[in-house]
Amino acid sequence: MTPEDIRARLAALQEDDLPVHGGRTLAYVYDAGLAEVDALAREAVAAFAGSNGLDPTAFPSLLAMENDLVAFARSLVDGPATMVGTLTSGGTESCLLAVQGARDSRPDVRDPSIVVPDTVHAAFHKAGHYFGVRVVVVPTGPDHRADPAAVAAAIDDSTVLVVASAPSYADGVVDPVPEIAAAAAARGVRCHVDACIGGWVLPYAARLGRPVTPWTFAVEGVTSISTDLHKYAYAPKGASLLLHRDPALRRPQYFAHAGWPGYTMLNATLQSTRSGGPTAGAWATVRAIGDDGYLRLAEQALCATDAIAAGIAALPGLSLVATPESTLVAATADADLDVFTVCDEMAARGWFVQPQLSYGDRAPSLHVAISAATDATAFLAALGSSVEAARAAGPVPVDAGVAELLRTLDPASLGDAELDLLLAAGGLAGDDGALGLPERMAPVNALLDVAPPALREAVLVAFLDRLARPVPEPVTGSFASGT
Ligand SMILES: Cc1ncc(COP(=O)(O)O)c(C=O)c1O
Known part of the structure; x- marks a missing residue:
């Protein structure tokens, strides 16, 4: 590949990634906006x-x-x-x-x-x-x-x-x-x-x-x-x-x-x-950035966090898990609102918020790590309309039989074939067996949410294992020089 080809291919590959700038990716990356x-x-x-x-x-x-x-x-x-x-x-x-x-x-x-x-x-x-x-x-x-x-x-x-x-x-x-x-x-x-x-x-x-x-x-x-x-x-x-x-x-x-x-x-x-x-x-x-710069950036991120926490507390349907003490906010949803659908709706509006599955007697939640570059007003506007859309979409049902199966399956007993079936049933594999993430993650998260942690681990490890395989053909073109 020529240098131009490589640059173009890298740019094309990056188009599928979450943005690292703009303050709208609220997990994985932290943006000073500088x-x-x-x-x-x-x-x-x-x-x-x-x-x-x-x-x-x-x-x-x-x-x-x-x-x-x-x-x-x-x-x-x-x-x-x-x-x-x-x-x-x-x-x-x-x-x-x-x-x-x-x-x-x-x-x-x-x-x-x-x-x-x-x-x-x-x-x-x-x-x-x-x-x-x-x-x-x-x-x-x-x-x-x-x-x-x-x-x-x-x-x-x-x-x-x-x-x-x-x-x-x-x-x-x-x-x-x-x-x-x-x-x-x-x-x-x-x-x-x-x-x-x-x-x-x-x-x-x-x-x-x-x-x-x-x-x-x-x-x-x-x-x-x-x-x-x-x-x-x-x-x-x-x-x-x-x-x-x-x-x-x-x-x-x-x-x-x-x-x-x-x-x-x-x-x-x-x-x-x-x-x-x-x-x-x-x-x-x-x-x-220096000491003074960090003081300003911390003030920005903390003020945005205050605004976001106050906005969530005032938003019917969502409740803060705790009053934030730094720049992280987690919120649970009322019974008539699917929190994973709220995450999907936020993604559709250009905001990445992280779903957190239920744990013990704790309800599932959405989680955000707020950066200095995060615009709280824009975030809350997107969240308000996402909550409305999620409420209109209704709950994400999990079949009672499937839920019971997930609760009782022993992950240690699952071989590759069973894991493949589970991945397909969970929507993590298409009809052709190709692995990938569906457009909307709420149905996948709803299934994972009823599974006990050990089963979640087994299924997700199987998913990662199958994702991380060399493709039959190189990503593009040939690695041999000049072709
Ligand atoms: C409290 C805490 N400890 C450890 C880690 C792990 O950090 P890393 O993802 O850089 O390995 C994180 C990541 O979010 C964290 O929040």
Whole structure:
């Protein structure tokens, strides 16, 4: 393919993606609305895309930028002079490393566990799965915040880490970090605050005079914090920070291996070769926006959040799950309104809002992560008409027999053929067997919603497995030169 062909094809491929600018994609991406900063960051990503953070002596530029980002973050999280940090590829990697480091700091514990509220991000369950650490889940109270007494009661001799969120993704509220950190400290256990989403907003919210539950290193007992640059620092994707109160806490996160004939592998993260692109992109963004810039962006996003929360509270048919404490809003729908249809109607109007399936006795909801670039008035106008359209469309019925089948199916017993049938029945495969998403997702979500979590996982893993297959022909043309 020629360079022109490739550019044209890339542009065509991107047309099917959600927009990353405009403030209307309210999950996955975060938009500062600052075109110049964005352009600068992309230049920085391109300039360092081939540099390798594997060896900081070979690429000292990357080390310098990483240390600078950690220093900037220290001012946000009340970090003591001893605070250190590591740049990772994203929130999940930061959370994984917090768990791995905690596990490896306690070689004396034979059956390590972590204590987490049920609202903790799924990344901690992934960490438990990867690192052979038991995840002890503590139910949250009616306010969706972790219950400190229940967390304290769940800590035992096997506990290597306790986690709190600032804020939790699903509900957007901050856990009572002081009480949880105190309970962990009383047992000599590490306490991680997952501020992946709030880390670059809550400090500015506090500076703007808003009430913010204490969650930083100013809280005694907090030993590590994750905060994502690629969320509310508005950096290009692939950048998060894992911060530790002191170097000794970080030490078990490091991996070195000299017992082979090659170079001594020395890593601070799960990755070994690490592109310099995200580091440079994050550094350029943070330095271009700066402290004052972030204060303004936080004010914009928080004011938009207030307006959106107030608008939802006033909108017949929808109710807030909780009063937002940062920039996340979740809302449930009345019985006569299908919340998944509201999401579809929003998509038809150019807004991506994320459906959240029911969990335990919690109703399904819609979820938005509001960016500085989000126009609250336009959002509420679209939401109002989406609710009307969804109400007019009526409920999305799930056949009682199908619902019963989904509730009772044992996912472990399902082979590929059964999973294929389920995918077809759920509308995730066309008549020709071709996989893809239907125009409207509400019928799929309605089916997933009646399925227990383990069945949802099995069906969606099967879906992903079948999507991620090489196509028989290359995307376009030939990869051989000149054809
Ligand atoms: C609280 C929290 N923790 C962890 C993560 C995982 O971050 P990532 O998607 O960057 O891996 C998220 C993502 O939304 C989050 O909100």
